[in-house]
Amino acid sequence: MTPLLAAENLVKSFSVSTGWRNTKRFYAVDNVSLHVERGRTLAIVGESGCGKSTVGSMLLRLQDPDSGRILLDGAGVMTLDRDGLRRFRRRVQVVFQDPFASLDPRERIRDVLMRPMLLHQLCDKAEAPKRAAALMEAVGLSASQLDRFPHQFSGGQRQRIAIARALSVQPDVIICDEPVSALDVSVQAQVVNLLQDLQRDTGVALIFISHDLSVVRHLAHEVAVMYSGRVVEQGETKPLFERPSHPYTQALLAAAPTIEAPKRAPTLLSGEPPDPTDRTPGCRFAARCAYRTEQCLQEEPALMKIEGEHLAACFLAKTLPPVSNAVDVLSETPAAARIAAYRRARDGQTILPGEMQK
Ligand SMILES: Nc1ncnc2c1ncn2[C@@H]1O[C@H](COP(=O)(O)OP(=O)(O)OP(=O)(O)O)[C@@H](O)[C@H]1O
């Protein structure tokens, strides 16, 4: 089956100054391939600086890769003409982390929502206000708030507006770059649930860039784990969380906070990611890896099959000791508990006092 949106071997480097007249290439994204299907959610996870947003912005055609391809419904989108790019922009939308920065403070919400649909000629001027009102209801806000300005909403409400704006053009994919990270913890679960409900209702695909593994586990169908510009593990969420097979994924999961230890120290992840200008051979994770062998220092491991579609870029992936409690750890995290509580509350079930505030 042709994936809805796919990246093939994307490379993006930047030139960084290393002194007087000296520059080096800094590989922010190095040979990344991934894809998402209709109605599905692909999460991209990894430490700060590993290249997640750079991948997102290339998928949005906000910046061009040095090499590699982006395909929408199997058709290349690197050489689109103006009209083609306009159609692409309707089909691939974005929700950024900061709902304050992404909305024009001088624009009423009515115009925020109506402008894209008129621009893309999805309806006429008479029809647009009705659609804007329906979008407000769809994201849990009220049509009576359409004449307000962004500053008259809370952070969570603004993020709902950003989601409504993305939906206003009936996209096929929404790229969500840390969409809940700037929000209060109690609001995060509501917005995650909203995205999930909207996906169920509209079939929109989501690419969900996030640090929060418990949210990812809850929301994503597939996960790509990035490390230093590369995908080091990918697969369906359940097998990947049940059997994390790259030492980096294992460390990331072990470092995830729990209720008992909300800020658990990332003990397995000591040390820094490698210098991305350093192109010496070998596995990028080797310097921080407890299991490294001579081979890891000499050769870069490609993604290898663990089982089915589950892949990991580690020579030792199949022989590493299993991390048995990764799923248990994450199912108990505060965010996961809140999401479950909101879901039960929405479905009319009783929730325990304090459950939402965890
Ligand atoms: N325009 C640019 N010029 C130079 N370096 C850049 C540019 N854009 C990104 N980078 C660098 O590329 C690397 C990857 O950045 P990116 O924003 O994709 O990381 P990220 O995984 O999204 O991180 P975070 O979780 O902090 O958002 C970073 O080291 C960043 O400093």
Ligand SMILES: [Mg+2]
């Ligand atoms: Mg980012």
